[in-house]
Amino acid sequence: MSTPDGGFAVCVYCASSDGVAPHYLELADAVGRGIAARGWTLVSGGGKRSMMGAVAGGARAGGGWTVGIIPRSMVEREWADTDADELVVTESMRERKERMEDRADAFLTLPGGIGTCEELFEVWTAGTLDLHTKPLVLLDPDGHWTGLLDWVAGLTARGFAGPGPMQRLSVVTGVTAALDACAPAAVTRG
Template identity: 45%
Template sequence: MHSICVFCGSSPGSRPDYRDLAHETGRLIAERGLTLVYGGGKAGLMGVLADAALAAGGRVIGIIPQMLLDREVGHTGLTDLRVVRTLSERKFQMGVLSDAFLSLPGGIGTMDELFEAWSWSQLGLHTKPSGLLNFQGYYDPLVQFLDLTVTEGFQRPQHRAALLVGTEVGPLLDQLQAAAQSAPAP
C-alpha cells in the first residue's frame, strides 16, 4: 500500500479528542511512508489531518471542487492540491489515487464518501479495502445498523465483512495494509 484516502469531518467536532485523533492519523500515515489523499480542505478535522501529515514529513494530495475552493476552504499548503468541477469527480479522483480508504468521525459528507467507496468494492469496481474508525463509540449506531442489514437480508455477510471496523487508528491501518496487499487485482 502506497496511499490511503481518509474521509473525515470538515468541522472539528464537539470534543478535542476528535482533533487529537485526526492529528494522530495524519502523523501515523506519514510515519508509515504513505501518501495521504483527502478532500483538500483546511478546516475542521480535514485540516488537522493534513497539517499533521505534512508536519511529519508526509506527502499530502488534496482533491477539492472549485465551488469549495471559491469559499476559501481549500488547503493551499499541500504537496499537491487538485481542483475538480464536482463532488462526484472529487470522489472518483480520490479513489483512483488511493490503495485503501479510512473513515474517521464526520457528518453526512463523510458518510457519503464512506458508502460510495465501500459500494464500489461490492460492485467489483475495485478491490481496495475500506475501514471505519469507530472512535470512542462514535459509529456504534451505524455499525449496529449495518449488522441489521445482514440480519434482514439486505446485505450479504461477505459484503458487510468487507468494511473493516476498528477502535484504534494504528491497528486499523495495519488491517488495511494487510488487506490491500492481499487484495486480488480488479
C-alpha cells in the same frame, strides 16, 4: 501515480465542519502523522478546516506528502488546504470523489457527518460489488459509527443484504490497527 515516487496512498474521509470535540482533531492529527511515519501519501478532500485540516497538518508535520482534492466551489469559499503538496481542483463533488478514489490504495474513514457517511458508503458499496479490492477501514474509537453499523447488520438480518458488506469493512478502535488494516499486505482479492 499517488505520490511523487509512486508510493502507497491512503484516502482519509472525516469531518470538515467546525465545532467537533478536540479529541477528534487529535485523532485526525495522529492518523496523519501515522500515515507519514509509514512513508505513505495522504489523499484528502482538500479542506483546511476541522478534522480534514488536522489530518493533513499531521501528515505534513510528520514529513508526509499530502494530496488535497477539492471542488472549485469550496476553493472559492476559501476552504482549500493551500499548504497541500498537491492541490487538485475539480469542477464538481462527483469528480472530486472519483479523483480521490483513483489516487487511493486504501480508504480510511474517521468520525464525521453525513458527507463522510456518503463517501464511506460509495467506496464500501463498490468494494462489496468487487469493483475494487482496496482495503476499507473504519476507525471508530468511541462508538461514533455504532448506530450505522447496527443498521447495516439489521439489513442483513432482514434479508436486504448478505454478509458481504460487514465482511468487507474492517472496523477498528486504534490508529495503529487502522493503519495496519490499510497496509499493502492487507489488500484482499475478491
